[in-house]
Amino acid sequence: MQQLSVRHLLGIKNINQNDIQLIFETADTFKEVLNRPIKKVPSLRDVTIANVFFENSTRTRLSFELAQKRLSADVINFSSSSSSVKKGETLLDTVNNILAMKVDMIVMRHSSPGAPHFLARHVKANIVNAGDGTHEHPTQALLDSFSIREKFGEVRGKKVAIIGDILHSRVALSNIFALQKQGAEVMVCGPVTLLPRYINELGVKVELDVRKALQWCDVANVLRIQLERQQIKYFPSLREYSLYYGINKAMLDSLDKEILLMHPGPINRGVELTSDAADSHHSVILNQVENGVAIRMAVLYLLAQATS
Numbered sequence: 513m514q515q516l517s518v519r520h521l522l523g524i525k526n527i528n529q530n531d532i533q534l535i536f537e538t539a540d541t542f543k544e545v546l547n548r549p550i551k552k553v554p555s556l557r558d559v560t561i562a563n564v565f566f567e568n569s570t571r572t573r574l575s576f577e578l579a580q581k582r583l584s585a586d587v588i589n590f591s592s593s594s595s596s597v598k599k600g601e602t603l604l605d606t607v608n609n610i611l612a613m614k615v616d617m618i619v620m621r622h623s624s625p626g627a628p629h630f631l632a633r634h635v636k637a638n639i640v641n642a643g644d645g646t647h648e649h650p651t652q653a654l655l656d657s658f659s660i661r662e663k664f665g666e667v668r669g670k671k672v673a674i675i676g677d678i679l680h681s682r683v684a685l686s687n688i689f690a691l692q693k694q695g696a697e698v699m700v701c702g703p704v705t706l707l708p709r710y711i712n713e714l715g716v717k718v719e720l721d722v723r724k725a726l727q728w729c730d731v732a733n734v735l736r737i738q739l740e741r742q743q744i745k746y747f748p749s750l751r752e753y754s755l756y757y758g759i760n761k762a763m764l765d766s767l768d769k770e771i772l773l774m775h776p777g778p779i780n781r782g783v784e785l786t787s788d789a790a791d792s793h794h795s796v797i798l799n800q801v802e803n804g805v806a807i808r809m810a811v812l813y814l815l816a817q818a819t820s
């Protein structure tokens with residue numbers, strides 16, 4: 513049986529093209545399972561997984577939990593807002609206490625970049641990064657590429673524009689790594705204040721004009737403005753951002769080709785996307801969410817087999 517080259521999924525930076533291919537092929541099988549009347553397999557029957565979330569989430573948390581249940585794993589959920597973290601318990605103490613209950617795998621979201629890498633150095637369980645601050649969100653990037661592959665047959669050679677708040681986005685960084693490892697061309701587009709200073713070191717095209725980015729790309733992956741991570745003002749107002757960087761259906765319809773419109777969610781309707789764009793035939797936003805379950809089933813299943 514083929515195995516991943518890693519025993520934790522900490523970021524796309526840490527995995528290779530063969531790992532991505534293996535995850536996609538495994539997800540193809542699980543997607544077929546998810547379309548059966550009985551959407552469950554016994555693959556992880558003896559595995560216990562804790563979802564440890566120190567930050568809010570709708571899609572990622574529910575998608576991981578559903579993936580675990582579809583694989584017949586035992587699941588426990590931890591939310592820092594209702595936990596003894598509020599009484600001063602450290603991350604490592606919290607996780608070691610969870611692991612003492614015979615848990616095999618930790619899926620963690622944390623606001624601090626590198627928190628899952630820290631855990632992986634200190635505990636024996638498999639660690640899955642469900643988003644670490646502004647750093648990486650590997651399963652989001654995998655489901656995004658899987659959705660592109662599903663629509664176009666392959667990711668190689670596709671032109672993908674990532675549009676919005678690149679500076680604060682873990683989705684952007686994981687997507688850049690994932691797309692480049694698969695041979696796609698990547699452009700980032702946004703106000704210059706929302707582009708990281710190191711952007712030229714990432715080997716991506718940079719475009720400040722959203723209309724030019726839309727003309728260039730096959731796929732537009734639109735990101736929200738992460739106000740919760742912004743300590744200073746990066747643009748005058750949301751209204752002004754929307755005026756210069758917001759995407760509406762008329763802009764998509766006026767292109768001389770069909771492009772895929774993607775968004776990792778949550779959408780701020782009326783800011784980065786109008787409702788008529790988000791809900792249009794251009795959009796694959798809910799396909800991304802659907803594919804997230806199959807991708808996370810594949811990641812959990814493969815990590816449970818990983819020995820390296």
Ligand code: CP
Pocket residue numbers: 568569570571572573643649652776777778
């Ligand atoms: N895309 C994403 O990570 O969404 P949530 O924050 O709702 O999990």
